[in-house]
Amino acid sequence: MLSIDSLGVSYGKTPILRDVDIDVANGEIVGIMGKNGVGKTTLVKAIMGLLEADEGRIVFDGEVVSAAPDADPSSTDSTGLPARFAAAIGGGSKDGTHVSADERARRGMGYIPQGRDVFPELTVEENLRMGEPINSGTSEFQYELVYDYFPILDERRDQEAGTMSGGQQQMLAIGRALVGNPDLLLLDEPSEGVQPSIVQNITRDLERVNDELDTTILFVEQNLHVVQNLTERCYAIDKGTIVDELGPDRLESRDAVAEYLAV
Numbered sequence: 001m002l003s004i005d006s007l008g009v010s011y012g013k014t015p016i017l018r019d020v021d022i023d024v025a026n027g028e029i030v031g032i033m034g035k036n037g038v039g040k041t042t043l044v045k046a047i048m049g050l051l052e053a054d055e056g057r058i059v060f061d062g063e064v065v066s067a068a069p070d071a072d073p074s075s076t077d078s079t080g081l082p083a084r085f086a087a088a089i090g091g092g093s094k095d096g097t098h099v100s101a102d103e104r105a106r107r108g109m110g111y112i113p114q115g116r117d118v119f120p121e122l123t124v125e126e127n128l129r130m131g132e133p134i135n136s137g138t139s140e141f142q143y144e145l146v147y148d149y150f151p152i153l154d155e156r157r158d159q160e161a162g163t164m165s166g167g168q169q170q171m172l173a174i175g176r177a178l179v180g181n182p183d184l185l186l187l188d189e190p191s192e193g194v195q196p197s198i199v200q201n202i203t204r205d206l207e208r209v210n211d212e213l214d215t216t217i218l219f220v221e222q223n224l225h226v227v228q229n230l231t232e233r234c235y236a237i238d239k240g241t242i243v244d245e246l247g248p249d250r251l252e253s254r255d256a257v258a259e260y261l262a263v
């Protein structure tokens with residue numbers, strides 16, 4: 001579903017991400033953990049198309065969505081398709097490729113930003129409507145599905161989002177992304193500013209979404225509980241590059257996980 005190959009991203013002339021390689025298969029829940037300032041948000045924004053790649057490529061659902069101008073045209077993507085052929089079908093080119101965030105949303109990416117970014121003066125229902133990708137024609141069924149997953153949003157349809165707790169706002173942000181019926185959900189620190197008991201609920205909700213809706217999930221986190229409970233495969237990022245990949249055995253070990261977190 002998602003293949004990231006030697007990705008590099010800079011702010012101006014300052015390199016932030018270098019040589020990032022990540023693969024996520026259809027239906028997986030994959031984590032990326034790391035301490036403050038190591039590049040987690042930069043990575044999620046680059047996947048969503050809010051930042052451009054200056055090295056490497058991102059392939060989503062078999063199509064190149066980011067390719068730096070000098071991305072190696074002889075390399076192959078996860079489908080085995082050489083980049084120059086991917087270019088011919090709307091992917092990479094020698095000038096680089098950058099599919100916009102709007103277009104990535106239409107193609108099936110859902111994004112839940114750090115800090116949630118709900119519109120505080122709009123109601124729950126109005127916030128959910130904002131999640132509809134342009135021209136997507138989201139059905140009412142999709143909204144009812146969101147209310148089924150998050151009954152608290154149903155109860156508070158007419159409440160201003162800014163008056164709700166951090167956990168409820170996080171549910172709203174997840175619901176807003178689900179309105180677009182995404183194939184891939186990208187979450188940037190879903191536990192931030194949410195009280196621990198609600199973090200557990202949100203972790204269970206995300207598992208249910210993955211299981212029942214077959215939605216692939218990629219999240220970044222520095223919360224030990226979320227990393228240990230939500231995923232069986234987690235990358236560790238430090239100083240802008242992937243430094244480790246942990247499977248189920250090592251994820252069970254508090255010490256192995258804590259090494260990469262500020263706990």
Ligand SMILES: Nc1ncnc2c1ncn2[C@@H]1O[C@H](COP(=O)(O)OP(=O)(O)OP(=O)(O)O)[C@@H](O)[C@H]1O
Binds near residue numbers: 016034042
């Ligand atoms: N708009 C920006 N312009 C310049 N540098 C930035 C910008 N945004 C972030 N940075 C820098 O890029 C680096 C990575 O930041 P990023 O927000 O991706 O890290 P993070 O791992 O998500 O951190 P946190 O856990 O604190 O959110 C940091 O050194 C940060 O100061």
